Amino acid sequence: MLANQTGCCPKLSHALCLTNPIGRAFSMALPYIHTHDDLSPMINVEHLTKMFGAKCAVDDVTFSVGKGEVLGFLGPNGAGKSTSMRVITGYLPPTAGTITVAGFNVADQPLEARRRIGYLPENAPLYADMSVLGFLSFCAEIRGLFGPAKKDAIDRVVQLCFLERVLHQSVDTLSKGFRHRTCLAQALIHDPEVLILDEPTDGLDPNQKYEVRTLIRKMGAEKAIIFSTHILEEVEAACTRAIIIDQGKIVANGTPDELKAKSPQAGNVTVTVGKVTKDQLVTQVEALTGVEKFWIVSEKPEHITLRIVPRGNLLPELLEAGTRNAWKIEHLDVEEGRLDDVFRSITLPDTNTAA
Amino acid sequence: MKTIWTIAKRELGTYFSSPVAYVFIVIFLLLAGFFTFMVGHFFDRGVADLLPFFLWHPWLYLFLVPAAGMRLWSEELRLGTSELLFTMPVTPWQAILGKYLASWIFLAIALFLTFPLVVTVGYLGHPDYGRIFCGYLGSLLLAGAFLSVALLTSSVTRNQVVSFILAVVICLFLILCGWPPVTDAVSNWAPAWFVDGLASIGVMTHFESLQRGVVDSRDLLFFVSVIVFCLFANSVVLRAQRA
Numbered sequence: 001m002l003a004n005q006t007g008c009c010p011k012l013s014h015a016l017c018l019t020n021p022i023g024r025a026f027s028m029a030l031p032y033i034h035t036h037d038d039l040s041p042m043i044n045v046e047h048l049t050k051m052f053g054a055k056c057a058v059d060d061v062t063f064s065v066g067k068g069e070v071l072g073f074l075g076p077n078g079a080g081k082s083t084s085m086r087v088i089t090g091y092l093p094p095t096a097g098t099i100t101v102a103g104f105n106v107a108d109q110p111l112e113a114r115r116r117i118g119y120l121p122e123n124a125p126l127y128a129d130m131s132v133l134g135f136l137s138f139c140a141e142i143r144g145l146f147g148p149a150k151k152d153a154i155d156r157v158v159q160l161c162f163l164e165r166v167l168h169q170s171v172d173t174l175s176k177g178f179r180h181r182t183c184l185a186q187a188l189i190h191d192p193e194v195l196i197l198d199e200p201t202d203g204l205d206p207n208q209k210y211e212v213r214t215l216i217r218k219m220g221a222e223k224a225i226i227f228s229t230h231i232l233e234e235v236e237a238a239c240t241r242a243i244i245i246d247q248g249k250i251v252a253n254g255t256p257d258e259l260k261a262k263s264p265q266a267g268n269v270t271v272t273v274g275k276v277t278k279d280q281l282v283t284q285v286e287a288l289t290g291v292e293k294f295w296i297v298s299e300k301p302e303h304i305t306l307r308i309v310p311r312g313n314l315l316p317e318l319l320e321a322g323t324r325n326a327w328k329i330e331h332l333d334v335e336e337g338r339l340d341d342v343f344r345s346i347t348l349p350d351t352n353t354a355a
Numbered sequence: 356m357k358t359i360w361t362i363a364k365r366e367l368g369t370y371f372s373s374p375v376a377y378v379f380i381v382i383f384l385l386l387a388g389f390f391t392f393m394v395g396h397f398f399d400r401g402v403a404d405l406l407p408f409f410l411w412h413p414w415l416y417l418f419l420v421p422a423a424g425m426r427l428w429s430e431e432l433r434l435g436t437s438e439l440l441f442t443m444p445v446t447p448w449q450a451i452l453g454k455y456l457a458s459w460i461f462l463a464i465a466l467f468l469t470f471p472l473v474v475t476v477g478y479l480g481h482p483d484y485g486r487i488f489c490g491y492l493g494s495l496l497l498a499g500a501f502l503s504v505a506l507l508t509s510s511v512t513r514n515q516v517v518s519f520i521l522a523v524v525i526c527l528f529l530i531l532c533g534w535p536p537v538t539d540a541v542s543n544w545a546p547a548w549f550v551d552g553l554a555s556i557g558v559m560t561h562f563e564s565l566q567r568g569v570v571d572s573r574d575l576l577f578f579v580s581v582i583v584f585c586l587f588a589n590s591v592v593l594r595a596q597r598a
Binding site: 091092093114123134138139142143144183186228 | 358361362364368369372373420434435436438439441442443444446448460597598
């Protein structure tokens with residue numbers, strides 16, 4: 001329930017975590033409850049399990065993505081991200097579970113579902129012997145676009161993915177960035193309602209990464225998008241929500257801010273106070289009820305820096321104490337938590353019990 | 356139907372966008388000519404028919420058709436484009452038929468380019484054009500049957516060489532089953548029903564009866580069943596691969 005509330009407002013989630021450290025420890029496997037009431041989910045995955053022989057690649061995964069959402073798929077290599085995506089697109093049949101895309105069951109009405117999905121597979125496979133234009137033309141025709149509609153669609157994606165320069169070039173002479181963008185163009189050619197992108201920024205240079213990320217965020221407003229990535233800053237830059245998957249299971253699900261709040265360091269306060277002696281400050285801080293523990297980070301004649309682990313709602317109390325004791329607060333910083341800390345703490349085997 | 360044609364068009368484009376197609380056609384025409392004139396003694400026979408031409412087709416096709424079909428699926432598997440193809444609104448049957456038709460059309464083009472031979476016999480004598488037509492029909496069906504085998508073997512491996520060798524082995528089996536030297540050797544020790552059964556799954560008996568100008572529905576049915584069986588097996592393999 002807490003996840004649901006905080007899902008509405010990322011700012012609020014942070015405040016809540018300050019007031020309630022227990023809130024940070026709520027079950028990370030808490031299923032996400034959709035907050036966009038006006039829209040039914042575009043992608044609905046229920047109890048998806050995929051076995052390869054005896055090996056379980058995806059284990060009872062449930063989530064949904066609504067229109068206007070960009071879902072980031074995070075996880076270590078081999079966690080089951082690509083497999084999940086392949087099952088959602090209908091490329092691999094699930095061992096158990098149901099998947100609906102835009103209201104169509106992927107198992108029962110595969111063609112209807114696929115018509116509404118744009119998919120960028122991992123490593124961006126392309127027909128090597130075709131030109132970029134020929135390839136896009138083929139994809140448009142397979143998607144049922146002919147004549148002027150085909151031309152418009154190709155023009156649109158060529159512009160969107162910056163492919164003008166290589167339009168008549170053979171695919172196997174393209175650089176990795178262009179190959180990736182050609183494959184992305186293929187996924188966008190029929191303007192699908194659902195986009196599934198497996199590592200869309202893999203192998204791109206920083207500028208291209210930025211462009212693709214911007215594109216994803218822009219398109220996210222009117223589509224349902226799932227994309228997988230290893231790059232955590234991408235999640236913050238482009239996602240409205242993120243799922244961390246490890247060993248085939250969802251281990252965390254929430255907005256990037258919610259996830260960050262799960263970091264062990266989240267909520268910690270660093271404060272630099274001047275015009276006060278060390279003994280005075282220690283006594284005054286010890287008196288605060290919201291302080292779990294604290295330590296002195298640095299001590300200089302002009303100011304002292306403290307690091308405080310809060311127990312409850314520390315900030316108002318701290319500021320009040322500052323006014324009362326006439327501290328000269330030079331610097332105040334509340335740790336937001338970092339996604340890579342969260343990622344590490346969740347997916348490293350030795351700390352896995354926390355999840 | 357449109358989807359099948361889109362896929363077939365792409366496959367045909369693949370053949371002709373590289374020199375492979377032209378090399379293939381030239382080799383086919385050279386070998387066909389060589390066997391007809393040098394080995395088959397076309398002129399010395401003094402008969403206005405194309406028997407020495409068609410006689411060698413099973414052996415030509417034994418190597419050339421697997422070569423033409425070996426990359427159809429294995430290339431997709433190697434490049435990973437099958438993932439692209441099967442996440443588009445395409446059924447396995449559409450993909451199989453599209454690929455099959457494209458290659459068959461390609462082989463038909465190669466076969467059509469032997470038309471100077473028909474013109475030659477027409478110039479030299481008075482051939483039975485019905486029989487020649489039957490010969491072409493049989494040759495095209497034989498190529499189609501071998502092609503369906505090649506398509507099937509290419510779907511089981513991402514390695515084109517393996518796909519080629521498997522196809523040649525299976526096609527060789529289909530040829531030898533009904534080839535007189537083999538059936539004669541087998542008939543020395545095997546019961547008659549076995550020899551007949553063996554001969555009936557071989558392509559040679561069916562191919563030869565078409566060369567005689569006889570369009571027997573059983574022969575047509577044979578080739579069609581081989582093709583349908585292989586394409587069906589192909590769809591099973593494709594499904595099993597993804598499960």
